[in-house]
Amino acid sequence: MADTATGLLINYEYCTGCYSCEMSCAVEHDLPEGRYGIQVFQAGPWQIDKKHWQNDYMPVPTDECDLCAERTAKGKKPLCVKHCQSLVMEYGPVEELAKKIDGKTKYVLFVPKAGTVL
Ligand code: SF4
Ligand code: SF4
Numbered sequence: 001m002a003d004t005a006t007g008l009l010i011n012y013e014y015c016t017g018c019y020s021c022e023m024s025c026a027v028e029h030d031l032p033e034g035r036y037g038i039q040v041f042q043a044g045p046w047q048i049d050k051k052h053w054q055n056d057y058m059p060v061p062t063d064e065c066d067l068c069a070e071r072t073a074k075g076k077k078p079l080c081v082k083h084c085q086s087l088v089m090e091y092g093p094v095e096e097l098a099k100k101i102d103g104k105t106k107y108v109l110f111v112p113k114a115g116t117v118l
Helices: 020-028 069-073 079-083 094-099
Strands: 006-011 038-047 053-061 089-093 107-110
Touching (some): 020 079, 053 107, 079 089, 089 094
Antiparallel strands (some): 006 089, 038 053
8 A cells, every 4th residue: 555545534433324425425526316425324223232232324435436536636625524513534644544543433444446436
């Protein structure tokens, strides 16, 4: 991986499933219905044991995500990051984002492959 690789860090433990990332991305990139730059899925709810439940929303960037190349080239945040009111999404160099994964909450780190289509 190149040192300059950038990505999205998502702390999905605190994702509320509001779909703002999904909607804002689709509008910004003029995607037709049924296509997404990021799609929010839900795992659960179900009861694991007396104390624990599985109930997570998981925003998944797709192959149509280019990390908002036009915006970030101008120094702006990706639109999904800007519109996430729960502040659970961050954009930046992968090495910096990886340092924020502390093992205390649930994260995914998304890094797109080269040649995305947006
Ligand atoms: S970074 Fe941009 S293209 Fe990627 S999911 Fe977020 S809004 Fe969509
Ligand atoms: S905008 Fe933020 S809180 Fe809302 S679904 Fe996306 S990641 Fe979750």
